[in-house]
Amino acid sequence: MTEQYAHQEKLPRKVTGRFVLVCLVGFFATVGGVNAVLVKAAISTFGGVEVDSSYRAGLVYDREIKAAHAQEALHWRVAGKVSSAKGITVVEVSALDADGQPLKGLELNVTLVHPTDRRHDHRVDVQEDSPGRFRGVAGDVAPGGWDLVLELSRGGERMFLSRNRVGVR
DSSP states (O other), X not given: OHHHHHTOOOOOOOOOHHHHHHXXXXXXXXXXXXXXXXXXXXXXXXXXXXXXXXXXXXXTHHHHHHHHHHHHHHTOXXXXXXXXXTTEEEEEEEEEOTTSOXXXXXXXXXXXXXXXXXXXXXXXXEEEEETTEEEEEEESOOSEEEEEEEEEXXXXXXEEEXXXXXXXX
8 A cells, every 4th residue: 555655646736826926925025135235235334435416526626736746846745654553543744844843833633534435534632842843642443454544734724735645554
């Protein structure tokens, strides 16, 4: 009797309209769900926009070119140094004129810019230790590559802008 059951063939399952509908709806629901999760992850983690408005950046392009030529004509030597120890990052900047004399009467804005996510940027409060020498503490900065942005101004007018890649350990 067991041989009789062993030789019985299974009948193929009938494909009905309901079965096709359930498979189709299940497939598209899975694709839509995965897309929704990936879109949410992409939107919530993307902070690397370089400029807020490319139109406005285009409008000030000529002004930036003129400012770069004026900065080059000054022949200033501005150097920034970033050092880190025990979770504290220190930024030191020296600013000399074309004759090697310290620059006086300038305000310095320093920013450590994360290369891919501006939400991690650090604005550094600096004080002038002596003429042409500035020092500030950035606090806890993650190790890696950063852009050190130095902006010297006098009376609200930007005189010098520098953006250099630095490494924080």
